[in-house]
Amino acid sequence: MTGPARLVDLRPGERALIRDLAGEVPLVQRLLEMGLTEDEEVEVVRFAPLGDPVEIQIRGYFLSLRKQEAAAILVEKI
Amino acid sequence: MPGQSAVRTRRIALAGNPNTGKTTVFNMLTGFRARTGNYAGVTVERKAGGLKGAPEDQPVEIVDLPGTYSLSARSADEMVAADVLLGLREDEERPDLVLIVADASNLERNLFLATQVMECGVPCVLLLNMMDVAKENRLAIDATGLSDRLRVPVFPIVAAKGEGLDAVRDYLVRGSFEEAHSALVEFPEVFENAVTDLLRTIRESDCPETFARPFLARRALLETDGIAGKRLLDCGGEAVSTALSQSRKAIEESGQRIVSLEARVRYGFIKQALRDVVERPEERVETLSDRIDRILIHRVWGTLVFVTLMIIVFQAIYSWSAPFMDVIDGVFGFLGGRLAAVVSEGPLQSFLVDGVIAGVGGVVIFLPQILCLFLFISLLEDCGYMARAAFLMDRLLSRVGLSGRSFIPMLSSFACAIPGVMATRTIEDRRDRFTTMLIAPLMSCSARLPVYTLLIGAFIPERKVVGFIGLQGLTLFAMYLVGVVVAIPVALILKKTFFKGSTPALILELPPYRRPGIKVVIWRLWERAGAFLKRAGTIIFAVSIIVWAAAYYPRSASVREEIEQEYLFELAEAGPDELPAVEERMEREIEGAYLRQSILGRMGHVVEPLVRPLGWDWKIGMATIASFPAREVIVATLGIIYDVGSDADEESPDLREKLQNARHPDGTPVFTIPVALSIMVFFALCAQCAATLAVIKRETNSWRWPFFSFAYMTLLAWIGALLVYQISAAILS
Numbered sequence: 103m104t105g106p107a108r109l110v111d112l113r114p115g116e117r118a119l120i121r122d123l124a125g126e127v128p129l130v131q132r133l134l135e136m137g138l139t140e141d142e143e144v145e146v147v148r149f150a151p152l153g154d155p156v157e158i159q160i161r162g163y164f165l166s167l168r169k170q171e172a173a174a175i176l177v178e179k180i
Numbered sequence: 181m182p183g184q185s186a187v188r189t190r191r192i193a194l195a196g197n198p199n200t201g202k203t204t205v206f207n208m209l210t211g212f213r214a215r216t217g218n219y220a221g222v223t224v225e226r227k228a229g230g231l232k233g234a235p236e237d238q239p240v241e242i243v244d245l246p247g248t249y250s251l252s253a254r255s256a257d258e259m260v261a262a263d264v265l266l267g268l269r270e271d272e273e274r275p276d277l278v279l280i281v282a283d284a285s286n287l288e289r290n291l292f293l294a295t296q297v298m299e300c301g302v303p304c305v306l307l308l309n310m311m312d313v314a315k316e317n318r319l320a321i322d323a324t325g326l327s328d329r330l331r332v333p334v335f336p337i338v339a340a341k342g343e344g345l346d347a348v349r350d351y352l353v354r355g356s357f358e359e360a361h362s363a364l365v366e367f368p369e370v371f372e373n374a375v376t377d378l379l380r381t382i383r384e385s386d387c388p389e390t391f392a393r394p395f396l397a398r399r400a401l402l403e404t405d406g407i408a409g410k411r412l413l414d415c416g417g418e419a420v421s422t423a424l425s426q427s428r429k430a431i432e433e434s435g436q437r438i439v440s441l442e443a444r445v446r447y448g449f450i451k452q453a454l455r456d457v458v459e460r461p462e463e464r465v466e467t468l469s470d471r472i473d474r475i476l477i478h479r480v481w482g483t484l485v486f487v488t489l490m491i492i493v494f495q496a497i498y499s500w501s502a503p504f505m506d507v508i509d510g511v512f513g514f515l516g517g518r519l520a521a522v523v524s525e526g527p528l529q530s531f532l533v534d535g536v537i538a539g540v541g542g543v544v545i546f547l548p549q550i551l552c553l554f555l556f557i558s559l560l561e562d563c564g565y566m567a568r569a570a571f572l573m574d575r576l577l578s579r580v581g582l583s584g585r586s587f588i589p590m591l592s593s594f595a596c597a598i599p600g601v602m603a604t605r606t607i608e609d610r611r612d613r614f615t616t617m618l619i620a621p622l623m624s625c626s627a628r629l630p631v632y633t634l635l636i637g638a639f640i641p642e643r644k645v646v647g648f649i650g651l652q653g654l655t656l657f658a659m660y661l662v663g664v665v666v667a668i669p670v671a672l673i674l675k676k677t678f679f680k681g682s683t684p685a686l687i688l689e690l691p692p693y694r695r696p697g698i699k700v701v702i703w704r705l706w707e708r709a710g711a712f713l714k715r716a717g718t719i720i721f722a723v724s725i726i727v728w729a730a731a732y733y734p735r736s737a738s739v740r741e742e743i744e745q746e747y748l749f750e751l752a753e754a755g756p757d758e759l760p761a762v763e764e765r766m767e768r769e770i771e772g773a774y775l776r777q778s779i780l781g782r783m784g785h786v787v788e789p790l791v792r793p794l795g796w797d798w799k800i801g802m803a804t805i806a807s808f809p810a811r812e813v814i815v816a817t818l819g820i821i822y823d824v825g826s827d828a829d830e831e832s833p834d835l836r837e838k839l840q841n842a843r844h845p846d847g848t849p850v851f852t853i854p855v856a857l858s859i860m861v862f863f864a865l866c867a868q869c870a871a872t873l874a875v876i877k878r879e880t881n882s883w884r885w886p887f888f889s890f891a892y893m894t895l896l897a898w899i900g901a902l903l904v905y906q907i908s909a910a911i912l913s
Contacts, residue, residue: 123440127404127439128254128405129685130439130440131252131404131439131443132249132250132254132685132687133687134439134440134442134443134444135249135250135252135292135443136249136289136687136689137288137289137292137443137447139440139443139444139447140440140444142447148477150477150571150572150574150575151477151478151479151480151482151483151572152572152575152576153575154574154575154578155571155574155575155584155686155688157477157571157690161286161288161289162285162286162287162288162289162460163286163289163689163691164689164690164691165687165688165689165690166567166570166571166574166584166686166687166688166689166690167685167686167687167688168574168578168583168685168686170685171685171686171687
């Protein structure tokens with residue numbers, strides 16, 4: 103069991119549980135509103151053709167985030 | 181309140197997340213009859229309409245609130261939605277009922293806003309839209325069960341097909357709404373105590389009675405830098421400010437983090453509420469949307485599809501609309517011919533034929549192309565591809581300091597910069613919003629299209645380059661590219677100077693693909709056509725008349741007499757064969773002299789030294805001046821200018837031919853390929869659109885930015901036209 107990974111380090115198709123959000127308050131609040139709360143399951147779906155942003159699946163819908171924002175999401179792989 | 185005693189209009193607000201089909205619900209309920217306006221003081225569109233089928237003595241008005249993900253308002257759109265629900269807007273009464281539209285296939289996230297709204301103190305109804313998609317995804321939703329859990333009426337609907345809406349309409353007409361419930365989601369005790377404390381302070385403060393609502397106090401506590409807190413501090417002052425920070429401190433000290441409190445509690449409640457109410461398949465089914473996305477945002481295929489799509493759009497605008505344009509051209513040509521035959525020669529005939537018919541006809545002819553462009557934009561937006569385009573383009577846009585969110589305003593600007601500039605409202609970050617607004621008018625809007633098509637049609641040879649792609653279509657594509665290419669350094673410079681700061685976050689939903697509603701698309705096109713024709717009928721019509729008058733007057737008889745005097749000898753000398761030719765030359769010289777000393781002609785001469793290096797003559801210079809109010813006016817102006825200069829009997833209905841036949845005094849053609857290119861590049865980059873400048877003023881709330889836009893774009897346009905003319909002239913000579 104290693105420490106928390108960053109969501110951005112996951113490969114497409116990999117799933118994880120959200121452990122913490124480490125970023126500035128407005129960003130964290132918006133991510134929370136969009137459903138990225140602690141213990142929620144998240145899957146990295148794909149990266150955009152140019153490598154950024156990343157598409158994730160959360161609570162049954164698809165959301166696109168920049169790697170920079172995805173790096174603020176600390177997860178535990180499952 | 182006036183009228184209240186007689187018939188009270190019931191007021192219904194529509195709230196919901198973006199991409200839930202809220203607008204479709206609105207259109208279906210109102211029967212596509214919306215009145216649009218603006219909320220006072222902010223630049224958010226207010227859309228309202230009467231409920232279709234409501235009895236005359238029981239009118240129901242539906243207001244479509246901006247789509248938001250949460251009530252903690254950050255953008256102007258969200259602020260309006262929150263204010264209306266809080267009852268804080270003076271120009272919008274608090275609604276009697278809120279219809280919350282939720283995407284049934286994505287209930288968890290949709291219920292976040294929904295449960296927030298349900299606590300606002302106004303009766304609520306939940307519409308579960310897109311039940312068909314939910315079924316396809318093998319989600320079984322028990323609407324009655326959900327209604328019990330949320331304690332609001334729930335209606336399952338498929339708005340795009342009109343399914344389930346009759347029940348909603350009946351409910352609205354009946355008007356016996358359930359009571360609003362004040363607290364739905366249970367928050368920790370320490371929070372509830374803080375709410376009570378804060379409410380007491382608000383009641384004792386100078387705030388109006390309406391501010392002492394539990395909902396407002398809750399929002400103020402939960403939102404850091406939110407609108408509710410701001411409103412309270414505005415009226416409550418020091419006392420409320422202290423109470424607010426003390427309450428927050430008490431909550432934090434109990435071990436609850438305020439930042440995550442609401443999301444944690446609310447999503448916890450939603451999970452619980454949906455248990456046994458929504459049944460999901462064991463394994464997530466791969467939806468059609470997933471399969472489409474595997475191609476459309478694939479590394480290789482996605483990019484390929486995107487580029488191909490854009491090329492097809494431009495090719496289509498160019499060739500599909502051609503037959504319709506020919507018909508319009510024919511109609512106006514016929515009208516002009518009839519009028520010329522009926523009205524006797526003189527100022528009135530010139531005014532009607534050269535001023536009115538040529539001016540308005542020259543603009544209306546582009547209606548098919550504008551509709552074609554709006555058709556594509558509408559379809560791409562409604563089917564969900566626009567969000568994918570933002571996803572694909574974000575990396576590129578982030579390199580110039582913008583985000584994928586700027587893509588939609590910019591793409592809209594290809595139709596018209598006005599909706600484009602207005603679409604920047606959805607960009608939360610102020611610096612991003614301003615930068616996007618300032619570069620949006622560089623995108624080639626539909627008003628440039630008349631300029632491009634006219635000049636391309638007249639001067640670029642019709643030749644196939646590859647397959648069905650012709651040289652003309654390619655030139656058009658290049659013109660569209662010019663604005664984009666120039667926008668890149670401009671955005672970079674703006675982000676490095678006026679709008680310094682880090683690249684803001686991108687949090688963008690990729691909604692499932694759906695079939696665009698044909699009715700909605702057609703209705704939107706109808707709206708656009710109306711708006712365009714109204715513009716052609718008003719501004720452009722007025723400008724056409726002013727331009728015609730400025731080109732026709734002053735018209736002193738001495739000009740004619742002087743030239744006739746000069747020709748006396750030549751006319752006497754000419755043999756019978758030469759006589760018509762000499763007379764024609766004289767008439768042309770007279771018309772030219774009239775034009776030269778007209779008001780517009782004098783202005784053209786003033787700017788001539790400036791436009792000479794661009795390969796233009798003073799006539800083009802003056803046409804450009806005349807087109808300050810709107811770019812497409814240049815087409816009408818050129819028509820008028822070259823008509824006034826031509827022989828009265830001559831049958832020359834086609835403006836293209838007129839331009840091709842235009843000659844300098846020395847007999848060389850005025851318009852060559854380099855000149856045509858230089859005019860097109862100038863119009864691609866200039867800010868000749870009073871309406872756009874006015875919208876920028878409104879959106880930035882300052883005259884500084886429209887002036888700035890006009891100055892920098894005109895300078896760029898001049899430099900661009902200079903380079904293109906000099907280089908292409910050197911190559912082609």
